[in-house]
Amino acid sequence: MDPASDVQRGAAFRDGVAAMKEAGIESPALDAAVLLGYVTGELPATVLLDRGSTLKPSETELYSALVRKRCGRVAVSRLVGAREFYSRSFHITSAVLDPRPETEILVEQAISCLESLEGNPAVLDIGTGSGAIAVTVAAQIPGSRVTATDISMAALAVARRNAACHLVLERVNFIQADLLDGIRGEGNFQVILSNPPYIPRAQFDSLQEEVRLGDPIMSLVSGPDGTEYYPPLAERSLELLCAGGSLMVEVGAGQAGVVAGIFHQAGYADVEIINDLAGTGRVVKGKKKNA
Numbered sequence: 001m002d003p004a005s006d007v008q009r010g011a012a013f014r015d016g017v018a019a020m021k022e023a024g025i026e027s028p029a030l031d032a033a034v035l036l037g038y039v040t041g042e043l044p045a046t047v048l049l050d051r052g053s054t055l056k057p058s059e060t061e062l063y064s065a066l067v068r069k070r071c072g073r074v075a076v077s078r079l080v081g082a083r084e085f086y087s088r089s090f091h092i093t094s095a096v097l098d099p100r101p102e103t104e105i106l107v108e109q110a111i112s113c114l115e116s117l118e119g120n121p122a123v124l125d126i127g128t129g130s131g132a133i134a135v136t137v138a139a140q141i142p143g144s145r146v147t148a149t150d151i152s153m154a155a156l157a158v159a160r161r162n163a164a165c166h167l168v169l170e171r172v173n174f175i176q177a178d179l180l181d182g183i184r185g186e187g188n189f190q191v192i193l194s195n196p197p198y199i200p201r202a203q204f205d206s207l208q209e210e211v212r213l214g215d216p217i218m219s220l221v222s223g224p225d226g227t228e229y230y231p232p233l234a235e236r237s238l239e240l241l242c243a244g245g246s247l248m249v250e251v252g253a254g255q256a257g258v259v260a261g262i263f264h265q266a267g268y269a270d271v272e273i274i275n276d277l278a279g280t281g282r283v284v285k286g287k288k289k290n291a
Contacts, residue, residue: 007060010051012036016067023071031076032067038080039063073209085132088139090162092130095154097219098211099132102276103195106250106283107136109274110193113246114141117190124240125149126179126194126233129219131159131172133193138168147185149177152216179229180236192237195250200226226252230259234266234286241288248285256281 013032020028033044039059040047055063066079077083077098083090085099086107092098110133114121120143125134128148138146146168150156156174163169177183179196199220204212211220222228230249237247247268251259256273263271268286276282 006054008051009036009040009047009053009055012055012060012063013048013051016063019067019071025070031070034076035066035070035079036063039066073213075210075214078210078214083130083132086136086140088136088166090130090132090135091158091165093154093158094214095152095216096130096158097195097215099130102282103133103250105274105276106193106195106248107133107140109248109283109285110137110191111140113191113248114144119143120145121190122185122188123147124183124185124189124192126192127151127196127219128159128174129155129195131162131174133195134159134172135163135166135168137193138163138171139166144171146172147175147183147189148172149175149180149183151176151178152218179232180240183236183240186239187242189240190242190245192241192245192247193249194229194233196229196233197222198226198229198250198252198255200224227255227258227262230262231266234262234268238266238268238288243288243290245288246285247288248283250282251284253280256284259284260286 013036016032017028020031025031033048037044037047039062069079070076075098077092081091083092083099086104090099123137123144123146125148128134128150131148134146134148138144148159153176156176160174163172197220201221201224204221260271260273263284263286269289271286273281274283
């Protein structure tokens with residue numbers, strides 16, 4: 001595409017699809033539509049309904065640059081700086097993990113639990129990243145009080161921005177912390193949530209390029225086994241949960257049984273594994289026993 005000449009949206013779309021298809025991108029048409037919508041400030045579907053319109057030279061130039069980057073395996077969400085999660089748009093940067101659909105299962109479990117509680121339940125989100133979990137829970141449960149932690153100040157800045165965008169900043173308290181270090185409120189939390197790093201170190205090089213190039217390694221990789229974060233998380237959470245309170249965590253493929261065992265060993269009751277749509281154990285949850 002020549003940025004100096006008039007280019008119709010339809011032609012730009014076709015060129016983008018062709019380039020991405022040649023580069024082996026799995027969903028070239030969808031990605032081309034999203035990128036075209038991004039540069040024109042319109043919804044992808046709206047852009048494609050008006051394929052005869054001409055792009056501005058600046059739009060053609062930007063679109064061409066984005067298509068080249070996508071062909072270089074930069075994720076679309078990274079290119080547009082946003083990811084949809086639980087029907088909300090979340091701003092993302094290189095400082096945070098790109099929220100994934102699997103994590104919505106964790107959020108669904110938390111919302112189901114919180115909806116059954118009275119009053120103003122207190123929720124703790126460990127390793128909040130973009131704030132997708134904390135902000136969604138706060139938005140879905142208007143009476144909730146959410147504490148969200150992350151070791152990265154840059155990540156917390158992104159999470160605060162998302163909380164402000166979704167009008168829950170006043171009900172989400174952001175704290176810089178490593179795992180559960182320095183968190184106060186013994187026995188105060190009804191639900192503790194976490195999507196910790198769970199990729200074994202040896203598997204990092206085999207991840208999709210979009211993941212390896214885009215997500216912070218500290219948000220992905222745990223250690224040799226991938227389950228290193230779960231024992232301290234389970235043990236410390238018992239101190240922070242109220243009697244009958246729930247700990248819910250996301251786990252990697254093949255880890256659910258191991259993590260459930262960690263929960264049992266720590267003393268949790270009603271330990272349960274929740275599968276994703278593919279039948280893979282994706283969430284492990286358990287309750288602190290009543291005194």
